[in-house]
Amino acid sequence: MSRTTSFKLVLLGESAVGKSSLVLRFVRSRLSDERALADVVAAAFLTQTVKLDETTNIKFEIWDTTKDCVVADTYVGAGYKSLAPIYFRNSNAAVIVYDITQTSFEKAKSWVRELQRQADPSTIIMLVGNKLDLASARKTTTELGQRFAEEEGLLFAEASAKTGEGVQELFMEIAKKLPLAPPPQRSTQGGKNGVKVQGQTTEIPSACSC
Ligand SMILES: Nc1nc2c(ncn2[C@@H]2O[C@H](COP(=O)(O)OP(=O)(O)OP(=O)(O)O)[C@@H](O)[C@H]2O)c(=O)[nH]1
Numbered sequence: 001m002s003r004t005t006s007f008k009l010v011l012l013g014e015s016a017v018g019k020s021s022l023v024l025r026f027v028r029s030r031l032s033d034e035r036a037l038a039d040v041v042a043a044a045f046l047t048q049t050v051k052l053d054e055t056t057n058i059k060f061e062i063w064d065t066t067k068d069c070v071v072a073d074t075y076v077g078a079g080y081k082s083l084a085p086i087y088f089r090n091s092n093a094a095v096i097v098y099d100i101t102q103t104s105f106e107k108a109k110s111w112v113r114e115l116q117r118q119a120d121p122s123t124i125i126m127l128v129g130n131k132l133d134l135a136s137a138r139k140t141t142t143e144l145g146q147r148f149a150e151e152e153g154l155l156f157a158e159a160s161a162k163t164g165e166g167v168q169e170l171f172m173e174i175a176k177k178l179p180l181a182p183p184p185q186r187s188t189q190g191g192k193n194g195v196k197v198q199g200q201t202t203e204i205p206s207a208c209s210c
């Protein structure tokens with residue numbers, strides 16, 4: 001028997017930094033198919049299971065975000081000032097993405113502050129500098145990202161959704177930090193779609209192909 005525990009993971013970051021591309025690379029392991037990217041951009045929710053060891057699987061319930069839905073929900077729900085904490089309510093992990101070739105690092109820092117203010121303190125936060133394949137055009141040094149992550153107690157990685165470099169590894173690093181015992185259920189009242197997914201453990205036969 002192997003044990004599968006589900007965790008909610010949310011992706012945050014400025015538009016066009018590559019959030020959906022990272023999810024697609026993680027879930028489908030390739031990024032050559034533009035139609036597949038269009039699908040994942042439209043999807044907003046995907047799952048992927050990774051094997052931590054012989055008896056332990058981690059199922060990521062991945063919530064992608066886009067500029068459009070953040071703006072819409074922010075407007076309807078909380079006014080323009082707050083960046084819709086509904087996206088990270090009940091999240092076990094948050095991946096905050098910036099593009100190393102753009103000025104999106106400051107926006108990533110503001111997402112970190114927002115999470116520190118509003119998310120559950122047990123939420124694992126990972127800062128990811130994406131588009132590592134374009135390192136020759138980088139505006140944010142590795143050291144800058146690494147230092148900020150260290151100061152704030154975050155996990156840190158650089159990756160390329162385009163080549164796949166570092167993508168599986170960053171999700172595995174998060175998987176290793178997740179608490180294997182189910183965390184206490186938190187209230188989902190008022191949460192978008194009323195979803196309650198974190199820390200759900202299911203026993204599945206090891207022969208199961210799913
Ligand atoms: N060179 C390169 N391009 C990338 C990489 N990741 C994403 N892109 C490109 O960057 C653009 C934006 O990628 P998306 O994945 O749609 O970005 P996003 O963060 O989901 O954007 P929003 O949904 O608008 O918030 C697309 O043209 C991608 O092909 C990468 O690692 N390297």
Ligand SMILES: [Mg+2]
Nearest residue numbers: 019020041066
């Ligand atoms: Mg997207």
